[in-house]
Each structure stands twice: as C-alpha cells, then as structure tokens.
Amino acid sequence: MYIIEDTKQKVGQHVLKNEGFADMGMSVIRNKLPFGDYTTPPQVSVDTKKNMEEIAGNICGPRKEHNRFKNECILARDAGCKLYFLIENECGISSIDDVHNWVNPRCVVSPDCVQGPRLEKAMKTIEQRYGCTFLFCRPEEAAGIIIKLLTGR
Numbered sequence: 773m774y775i776i777e778d779t780k781q782k783v784g785q786h787v788l789k790n791e792g793f794a795d796m797g798m799s800v801i802r803n804k805l806p807f808g809d810y811t812t813p814p815q816v817s818v819d820t821k822k823n824m825e826e827i828a829g830n831i832c833g834p835r836k837e838h839n840r841f842k843n844e845c846i847l848a849r850d851a852g853c854k855l856y857f858l859i860e861n862e863c864g865i866s867s868i869d870d871v872h873n874w875v876n877p878r879c880v881v882s883p884d885c886v887q888g889p890r891l892e893k894a895m896k897t898i899e900q901r902y903g904c905t906f907l908f909c910r911p912e913e914a915a916g917i918i919i920k921l922l923t924g925r
Contacts, residue, residue: 776801778803819857828876872889
C-alpha cells in the first residue's frame, strides 16, 4: 500500500512518521497535494487516450514507452486503485473485442506496425495481469463516462 505525502513536508523533518509508515508496510510517494499533508491514492483513476494509435504506441511501441505504461498499471494495482483506460475513437470501436478488427493507419508508412489482433491480445493480457480495464467511446461521450467512473454512478 501507498501513502501520499505532500511535497510541502520538508524531507528529513518527518523521519519518525516515515519510519512508522514503513513499519506498517506503507510506501511513501511524495506529490503536491491541494490540501493536507497526507492522503491515500484514489480508489478509481481514469487515463484517457485520444485515439487507438496512442494506446497502440503505449502498449506495443518502443520498450521505454511500454515499460512506462506497464509501471503505471503496476503502481495503480499495488496502490489498490482501479485504473481505467478510456480510449476515444471515431472508428467504431466500443469494446476490447472490437480491437481485433482495427486497422492501424500507420501501417501504410510502417508495414511492421501493430495491428488489431496483436493489440487486442496485449490489452486482454494487461487487464488480466494488472486488473485495469480498457473502455472505448466517441470523443463527445468521454466527459460523461469519466464522471460515471469516478463517482460510481
């Protein structure tokens, strides 16, 4: 589990608290908080992607990008946070099963780019391994879906 410590807390001034957190199995992440000194990570988080090409690059792109994406999934899972990836698209994809039919427009220039079947398989593996969920919508639906996910409505 994680606890978030505000960056206004001076490093070295709260050693006893930080040792206490460690003794309780809590890792401390320093981040700017809008109020308070300590908090826990959110229970739900939504990461939006502007299109299918962006999520394909995150998952199947260069190793550095893939590792950053994977580490984000691991961090959310380990913090007990449900992480949703909301992929906005205008190509008719509304579920992870539809990804199989996606044709990557970048393959015109780069024939070895990721195509739908491989991306679908990778997404399903990520969902299973890290507990995150991939959702899809049209851009005009994104705000409403984000509110529903964050508020549980």
